[in-house]
Amino acid sequence: MSDTNDITKLVSASGADTDIRSEAAVVAAGPFLGGGCSGSHISPTHTTTGQPTGTKFAKHVKWKFGFWKRLGVPSPDYFPYIGGMAEIQKQGIYEFDKNLITKYGRVVGLQIGGNPSLLIADPEIIKNISVKEFSKAPNRFQHFSGSKNEMRHGLTAVEDDHWRFMRNTLLPTFSSGKMRKMDPLLRVKYKLLLDSLKTNADEGKPIDFKQTFGAYTMDVIASLGFGMDINSQTNPDNLFVKYTKELTNFSLSPLTILLVLIPKLDIIFDYFNVSPLNNRRVMDFFKSAVERAIEMRDDEDKNRQDLLQLMINAHKDTDKNEMEEEQAIQDDPQKWKKRGLTTDEVTGNAIIFFIAGYETTASTMAFMAYCLATNPDCQERLINEIDSAIGQELPTYDNVQTIEYLDRVLNETLRLYPPATRLSRVGKTELDIGGYKIPEGIELAFAVYALHRDPEFWPEPEKFDPERFSPEKKSERHPYAFLPFGHGPRNCIGQRLATMEIKCAIVYILQHYRFKTCDETEIPLRHVKWKFGFWKRMGVPSPDYFPYIGTMREIKKQGIYEFDKSLITKYGRIVGMYLGSNPSLLIADPEIIKNISVKEFSKAPNRFQHFSETKNEMRHGLTAVEDDHWRTFGAYTMDVIASLGFGMDIDSQTNPDNLFVKYAKELLTFSFNPIIILLVLIPKLDIIFNYFNVSPLNNRRVMDFFKSAVERAIEMRDNVDKNRQDLLQLMINTHKDTDKNEMEEEQAIQDDPQKWKKRGLTTDEVTGNAIVFIIAGYDTTASTLAFMAYCLATNSDCQERLISEIDSAIGQELPTYDNVQTIEYLDRVLNETLRLYPPATRTGRVGNTELDIGGYKVPKGIELAFAIYALHRDPEFWPEPEKFDPER
Ligand code: HEM
Known part of the structure; x- marks a missing residue:
């Protein structure tokens, strides 16, 4: 068995431990708010915000912007890209600024989007910047310097x-x-x-x-x-x-x-x-x-x-x-x-x-x-x-x-x-602000709203009292507290x-009328805060979320596993979430999942489509893979799916630059793409992206490659191939020239569902499925293989037991569909790998009718997300859940 030993060495020698583990984190962290942006990449002139890449997500890190920390300016911890935005939306700008000032003082480091900015609520400093030292900061900060509209003039x-x-x-x-x-x-x-x-x-x-x-x-x-x-x-x-x-x-x-x-x-x-x-x-x-x-x-x-x-x-x-x-x-x-x-x-x-x-x-x-x-x-x-x-x-x-x-x-x-509510300036040179050396190019934001309600300058600040502006009162106050x-x-x-x-x-x-309140007058006026009330209204336990960002932010921060787990621990096995602006329901109750996916299958047979308007050939969710480490297994599974599925010998194992691999990867990595993140945040954007054909989900170059590859494969099939037993042939055999009057046909079928039975697959359907099979067959299988290698390498006793079972079951026979099934322990190892590292961390359905879920009436059309990853590591079902133990 020296060969086997060598392979073992190879796996660990190539750094399987750390690399696979870090990739596991990538999978778990999921495709959220990308950007290789760390504090150190932020230059004072905002020129670098970093490029999103998969590999930079290698660790479960909590991301901190270090800009203000390094300058010694008091500032809260911020979430990258979202920065202060999330909190501003949640609290309203007034509460937000006020809380910061109360907590950190009158000069606070902020992070708005990818830009650091300095919040200032000190009238004397504001006077200095806007009058005394005007020439050092005469301009406003331009958030959108690249804009070409007329207003820039x-x-x-x-x-x-x-x-x-x-x-x-x-x-x-x-x-x-x-x-x-x-x-x-x-x-x-x-x-x-x-x-x-x-x-x-x-x-x-x-x-x-x-x-x-x-x-x-x-x-x-x-x-x-x-x-x-x-x-x-x-x-x-x-x-x-x-x-x-x-x-x-x-x-x-x-x-x-x-x-x-x-x-x-x-x-x-x-x-x-x-x-x-x-x-x-x-x-x-x-x-x-x-x-x-x-x-x-x-x-x-x-x-x-x-x-x-x-x-x-x-x-x-x-x-x-x-x-x-x-x-x-x-x-x-x-x-x-x-x-x-x-x-x-x-x-x-x-x-x-x-x-x-x-x-x-x-x-x-x-x-x-x-x-x-x-x-x-x-x-x-x-x-x-x-x-x-x-x-x-x-x-x-x-x-x-x-x-x-x-x-x-x-x-x-x-x-x-x-x-x-705020005023803005930007320094042309380094400025001394409250003793801090603020580099040029940083936005200086005067907290007008917060200053106007600051009890230090305005006793009983919420009260309407015009007498504050009597000459006597005015003379007692710093003039720059009013802006x-x-x-x-x-x-x-x-x-x-x-x-x-x-x-x-x-x-x-x-001179003619008096103003009077009426039933419609809101008293007192509320500060406009943006909260999504969908789950609250339904009585479903759910945390407060920030609109548009919703769950994404927390998932990015914690990783999907910790995130789901903490929600379940805190709110129970049914939790209301928002993914972007869509409400979705997290379900971690095996009985309910069974109900939805089997017993009541007909009520929720479909997956939730995040990108409903997308017009690409494929509508399927993906995880991301981007690392050399995946090459071995990735290339293998790619070859397998190409050959078994499509009778194409693409040989990506020996030719890693193969176009098939390139394009498949392009498809698979797009979930790290910031545009995808945007699409999840604001699903309606895809209409715009589609319109301009720039949607990553509608990547024509990639789709066209696959489409023509499949079409060529279909053309190249001659009569001899009719008996091939691959996926493509099976699909072609069902393809009964329905394309000609596809629209009419489709309409007829809509009207009479029985007709589905009578027609074959259209060319679009064959292509669509081909692409879906490539993706589904590539990533999932390759990652499972890699994790399995990792589990075996890190649990040598299990590996030894597997090797001896292989020896006794099939010896040096070549593995086949049938003979590998006789190796019982192999099945356990595979299942335990899939338990710990399920390629699909969540799966889901969407109801086509109102559903009763755990006593809640969930309207049709809401995403039902099954918390697979969290369930797979739930101690109620799996004692010592983090342990690799095929005996389960
Ligand atoms: C109640 C009404 C208004 C309020 C509260 C208001 C408030 C402001 C504030 C706070 C600024 C920024 C000042 C700074 O950066 O220090 C500003 C700038 C400006 N406002 Fe107004 N404004 C009002 C009405 C108007 C009207 C009626 C016009 C023009 C017809 C106008 C034209 C401008 C222009 C052009 C600037 C830019 C000045 C510059 O950059 O040199 N505003 N306004």
Whole structure:
């Protein structure tokens, strides 16, 4: 038996112990949130976020970002890629920031997506950065530097000298003189607002103020800024409103969340023009609207005093040689002064003014109405002050400023509900912040919301109390504890306009009406937190999960085994989970599993399809394999499946670069691909990916290879082969030329299920199955072989016993289907290997009808996930579950 001994040595000498074990961890850890990103890969300029590879998952490690730790900045442990996002979503930004500040102090290291950022809640430091040392951090942090949309030319995004030039060009538009001149235009709009309120108010109907004020602010910015009468107040379906909403809503869009999680994705999204930040439909609409407005201006308009005219007047035909011009300016910043705005800049700013002027102002007005309605004494006082200050005069830029209490009410509203919950800067150089040396390029985030409710500056912070803004109270407080418009040279350029717009409208309304609460008013207002309530509502035990990320995050952290085990221990054998945004039910009760998979099979005969829209030839779940160690067994099983299944001698054992192997691996490794992770997180994305043919599940190159390989194999079969006994031939024999009128045929079958019996397999079905067999036959078998070798190598007594049973049962006979079945101990070893290392760590079904599972009524369509791995190591069924013991 010297041969056998040699093989044993070979296995251990090639590092089977550690390598297989680490791969076992890979299998168990599963295909989750990839990225070879560790703390050390994060450079201060965010240039490297690492590449996802299978091998980097070699250990069950809890992943820590070390960036802030190394700088000595207090910071919590974060989960990579998700970082603070998960917690922000769970707690809401206010609770999140507040908790951090309470726990770690006024300077806290954060991790948002793959980027470190520094949360700052110290008014003195904020003052330093935004005023005293302005030149060191004059720009905002750009999360999506690669974006190609028009807004990158706008004031909020441009940087350094370019920004300075643009800000100076635009600033005159917002002077108090200009505001005064806009009074007549504004009057038209607030009168229209009152008209639109009147109908409902007079009938005592509730009014949705967010929507009503949104139409008003849209009209104001269009008219004052661009001389356009879009009248969205009378025409709520106005395209401007629609598109601006689409733009302003994007911050909640799942795609935007993804972009924050994985900033590099924006390159993909941009490339395919599907980025929400680069929404061409929306951008093109604004672009053509602005272009039309420019065209329509005639000579008379030259003297108009609106934003657009100022930008046009500054627009000195610099477009012609823009690139050269730009270069010259880079070389000599003084030149900024000499040039006008380019068309792109005019458009970019126009869009930014629409966005900045719409949502912020409308939401402030809606909160102000809410605060007045819920604080009637304040409202009465305000009405009295209006009466005595201006009576029934029409509100103007100047006269509303004489109503002192109005200013306090507005400020107190902005304190409680600042539209910008955080402000951002980025250092151009290393900065000393609270004694820490913060490298250039790190986002500095001012915690506006948290500061506005900090009891150190605002006693009883949750209370609405305009008196906080009396001159006495103001003088007692650090001015930088209040930041609704920011501070310093880069503060809100539209502050005057916004204030005038809000004050005039509120005064005009209060000259005629009072705000009152109604049944629909939510008191108190809840902070919007995002929780999935599906399982809670059904009464199924389930932990709190973060939407979209759900289970994935924990699985990645703990590994699937620990994860399932801890859930079962804590919540019982039926646990509600969310995988991405899909609820799924973890089941670890053998009796229930038996029920679903056998007794009530007809009610749940199918697997859950995570990617329902996927159009590839194969719909099958996979595990990942990516390591040389798998080559031996992998190549063997690949050869076997190719030969036995398809009569192809691909010989990948001697030719490891064989295309078959290459493509099969490509299929098998895709589960580590970040895009797959995205697809699990947000299943609907696959529609987009499919549309652009970039879905990894729809990898045409790979699929086409297999399809043509199978087609060629079918063609090459001649009459002699008809009697071959391989999978392919069997499938071909059933393939009775049904392709011709496949659609009709399919329809007929849908109508009459009996017809299934009469037809053969279509070409697509043969191909699909061929691919599924390759995958199912390759990975699962190869991994089981590898684990079996590992178990034998690490349990030499078992191996010796197996060898002697082989010797006595078949000696040196060649193994066959029949004779290996006589080696009883072999079966035990195989089963024990499969118990410890089941290639499918979970399997599942989906009900086609409501199912009673452990007393819970589970609606149809929910994934039912059987916790195979956890069950296989459950001490209730397997004493000493971690031990390899074929005697079980
Ligand atoms: C209640 C209403 C508004 C609030 C609370 C608000 C708030 C803010 C805040 C906090 C900033 C960032 C300041 C900083 O980084 O320090 C900002 C910037 C800006 N806002 Fe406003 N804003 C409002 C209305 C408007 C309006 C009506 C316009 C224009 C028509 C506007 C245009 C801008 C622009 C262009 C910037 C960028 C300035 C720059 O980078 O130089 N905002 N706003």
